[in-house]
Amino acid sequence: MTETTTVPTQRFTALYGIHAELGASFTDFGGWQMPLKYGSELAEHRAVRSTAGLFDLSHMGEIQVHGPRAGAFLDHALVGKLSAVAVGRAKYSLICAEDGGIIDDLIVYRLGEDEYLVVPNAGNAATVASELSTRLAGFTGIEADGVTLTDVSAQTSLIAVQGPNAEAIVRAVVPAEQAQAVTDLRYYAAVRVTAAGVPVLLARTGYTGEDGFELFLANDDAAGLWAALRTAGEDQGLVPCGLAARDSLRLEAGMPLFGNELSRERTPFAAGLGGIVALTSKEDEFVGRTALQAAKDAGEGVTSGRRLVGLKGLGRRSARSHYAVLQDGAQVGEVTSGQPSPTLGYPVAMAYVDVALAEPGTRLDVDLRGKAEPFEVVALPFYRRAQ
Template sequence: MTEKYTALFEQHKKAGASFTDFGGWQMPLKYASELAEHHAVRNAAGLFDLSHMGEVWVTGPDAAAFLDYALAGKLSAVAVGKAKYSLICDADGGIIDDLISYRRPSPKEGVDQYLVVPNAGNAAVVARALLERAADFDVAVDDASAETSLIAIQGPAAEEILLKLVPAHQHPLVTELKYYAAVEVGITVSGAVQDLLVARTGYTGEDGFEIYIGNLDAAGLWDALLEAGEGSGLIPAGLAARDSLRLEAGMPLYGNELSRHVNAYSAGLGPVVSLTKESDFVGKEALASIKAAGFGSTVGQKLVGLKGTGRRAARAHYPVLKDGTLVGEVTSGQPSPTLGYPVAMAYVDVEFATPGTVLDIDLRGKPEKFEVVELPFYKRTK
């Protein structure tokens, strides 16, 4: 596979980043210290390159109806300017990807428009699936991933930093922007104001913004944000910090907690699936059967949070035991920098998924006790 590089690769090199492969992309794993980057996001702000994510525009008279059919959620009910977390499933109910869809203002009368954002490793797969599912709809599916960069600023200081680059008369567009909403905002990049799509979303458990920009101007925005954040504790952050932050926030990662072999109900994402919407959608019959069978509640396995009672951390694929019997498997785990104890997510048999249940995780031949707890492990104070 040919390695792919984001438009910010040179910026990361200059900052001394260590790189890792993620979905075929060479992405910054960390800069100086992943622990410092984690704490910066919790206490000030961190800057992330998310340009490996996909951006697929869906436009046309049937755009809303099409996404109701293509995705498990009811996208037609999303108000203009708002966003919705959803799933794209296969016919058997397996999860192809989890994604965010933004409903944008209509480009002309009678035409709806959405921006669908899939995960990095699934961007091409999702774009192909959307194209295939669009055959019977009056809709255009445009994969703009190759020419689009995405930069996220996350943390309690994110808003004040972003405002330094926004004209004063547009400050209310930022300060009044709700979570899971997006707006076009003028941002100063390389001395000129550009109208950019800014979303109040993130994958860290903190307040923050994700900003969409063309590749040619991405480096200018990255540098402008770092300069604006010099006095506020802003530092660039890599995938290692992003992973520890999202784990503390109880957010699933495709390839760990989610896959084609996992269903929404076992993953705790049942509310994302709209079985009551009038239209049919891909996987609806299978998901209805899975729900009726009680998966995630009375049968099968359920995704749970696990809090370590000792100091040793669990890692993905470690066995979960009850009285020496295998009852599950860890999907993600590491020490929590914020909370000071090990945390993990795991699929366990539903009879052992009740909070307060004590289970053992086999840490390379030595059992270590972990307690089932409600997710998320960490929730910011608003």
């Protein structure tokens, strides 16, 4: 009998050919071949902080939720109260398991009275789509109310423009009569516009700590919009950026990454996200409510267990994921993400540490391959842009 090995299928965004022409180095991310960097990841990082960066985020998922009780269904399926989100606005939320563990973090846009768009992470897109379908089947009265789920991830591209010059660049690719709509768009809000001659859902969100926009559109239109944005950004310092810069930017901004800071083994309370769990504002049951209430009552992340914190390096060496956090030689935590901060000039990390040691100013060590390196607990985020 011959054994066969299943080789995961690689996936490519509609912009893959353009990235290759630009000389990008690629990496696998959630089964997608994504640009890691085009040249210097440090230069890409600094461009986003000082001018603007252009990102292909088409590996992210997009799930449409329609129907008269779409908001009520999302209240049941997610930890937040999505029915209270105003039309045109967005909300950061989580989908948790019955035991309270985090399945994914995501952004939900309310595009109409009965229309929502759920955007999960790339590696979890299929899992979230499946989980929502399962929860829809068990939602009381759902068939009569006609709520439907449509996974449009495979047909949708997502391009982001991030940085101080992002607004000027996006304004340059929309019709003159829509330019003010770009300027007026609030943070965590979305509006439908025409960009480079094609219909786009424009959102003012991001993962870098800078002002920025994300543009959802059909795959067939992605190359044209990418080219138009690059042209508009020629005198604005716009540069294409890969996942390496995106990771260092989000770390400086203290933003969690699923698989690092967030996982099935963690609840929102340990991750410092208890505030987005609507235990008091939602009267009806939602998936994971009992376990999450128990975790809150037990003081998880506040008086018991471990809490996610920021660590500032007091030396020159950087901590990395899974390195042990120490106090007097005993392990008291674990690093989830860490690297040198290009903006701040010193090493930064996020880590779960015992709650008794989570106060800013606490001195701890990280085991860097057998040598204890000093760090100090600091409040997140490490970097906050000037308003």
